[in-house]
Amino acid sequence: MQNQNRYPLFFIIVFLGLLLAQIFPLGQTLSTQFESFPLRDRFISFTTEFRLAMGDHVFHDALVGPDGWLVYATDRGMDKFQNVRPLTEKELGDYEKSLLDFNSLVEANGGQLLFVTAPYKNTIYPEYVPAEIRRIGQTSRLDQILNHIANQTSIQVLDLRSVLLEAKTDAQIYYATDTHWNDFGGFVAYQAVIEALQLSFPELSPHSISDFKISAQAPKQLDLAYIIGSTSLTEERVQFQPLFKQTARKDSMVLPSGRQVTFARNKNPNLLTALFFHDSFLYSVMQFLSEHFSRTYYVDMQAGNDMLPSAWVEQIQPDVVVIVLNEHFLDLLPELLSKGRSGIE
Numbered sequence: 001m002q003n004q005n006r007y008p009l010f011f012i013i014v015f016l017g018l019l020l021a022q023i024f025p026l027g028q029t030l031s032t033q034f035e036s037f038p039l040r041d042r043f044i045s046f047t048t049e050f051r052l053a054m055g056d057h058v059f060h061d062a063l064v065g066p067d068g069w070l071v072y073a074t075d076r077g078m079d080k081f082q083n084v085r086p087l088t089e090k091e092l093g094d095y096e097k098s099l100l101d102f103n104s105l106v107e108a109n110g111g112q113l114l115f116v117t118a119p120y121k122n123t124i125y126p127e128y129v130p131a132e133i134r135r136i137g138q139t140s141r142l143d144q145i146l147n148h149i150a151n152q153t154s155i156q157v158l159d160l161r162s163v164l165l166e167a168k169t170d171a172q173i174y175y176a177t178d179t180h181w182n183d184f185g186g187f188v189a190y191q192a193v194i195e196a197l198q199l200s201f202p203e204l205s206p207h208s209i210s211d212f213k214i215s216a217q218a219p220k221q222l223d224l225a226y227i228i229g230s231t232s233l234t235e236e237r238v239q240f241q242p243l244f245k246q247t248a249r250k251d252s253m254v255l256p257s258g259r260q261v262t263f264a265r266n267k268n269p270n271l272l273t274a275l276f277f278h279d280s281f282l283y284s285v286m287q288f289l290s291e292h293f294s295r296t297y298y299v300d301m302q303a304g305n306d307m308l309p310s311a312w313v314e315q316i317q318p319d320v321v322v323i324v325l326n327e328h329f330l331d332l333l334p335e336l337l338s339k340g341r342s343g344i345e
Helices: 002-020 030-035 040-053 075-082 089-108 141-152 161-167 183-198 223-228 286-292 309-316 327-339
Strands: 062-064 070-072 112-118 156-159 212-221 234-242 248-254 260-266 272-278 293-300 320-326
Touching: 062 223, 070 223, 075 327, 089 112, 089 141, 089 309, 089 327, 112 141, 112 183, 112 327, 141 156, 141 327, 156 183, 161 183, 183 234, 183 286, 183 320, 248 286, 248 293, 260 286, 272 286, 272 309, 286 293, 293 309, 309 327, 320 327
Parallel strands: 112 156, 112 320, 272 293, 272 320
Antiparallel strands: 062 070, 212 234, 248 260, 260 293
């Protein structure tokens, strides 16, 4: 405890010493000076590693949970985990209307809509959230939305929680130092999506895990480790390599917003056409999905206001339209469908 009380003072002394050792141009603000500080990245890394060594578990937008798991801990994320503020009846009504309007658009253009909810890591691995962060409400926003859509509409919905909770008993399916699922989790989601579509399109059939060689790539700094500035918390990435000959080729276009639109074309032109609206959780799943469709369009739902979902549906007129949105951003769907982008990254 005594060491923990001393280390903030040590941190301040080191920080001031390094700053005073530099000669900064006149007219710059302190924040601008720090951005151009020659040892900035090393200093951040040193500070983070020192704090971790001293047992600090609280960082900007992240917490260190049991076994060194990193938990994304923005105010928004913790509110959702703790079920602090449920959605109002008006918000649920707006949600229902936006989905029904979009479903009508999809059907008018010859397609079928599947709405997929991807749970956040804290939902699948609550045991790694620090015990001090306790749930307050009994019902999550995810439960509210799914129950309302099931009771008020006939839209096909796929809740991935059950298959992921089952899969985690056999393998780690989310990264410990990242917000996303790994390829194991992505593969489970892929199989569930294809099986859900199979109800209307019997010709679709997912690959089995035996169709892939599973290997581990070299350890790498992933997103939550990057957020807190740690270079020591690296993690092996799981990679699925197909043992079959792939027939789809994809390419991506990076937009001014920094988001991507990805296109895939299959050598077999007789397959279905699919349009996926998604967030970052789908990027690791694309490699599996594209093999099942003649043309596949993947549109990041934060792409921007000039990339409205309705325009994509009207121009492509796909057989299948799938929305895959993770739990963290799920309540933003009405805004995303109407504007093509939300104000929250």
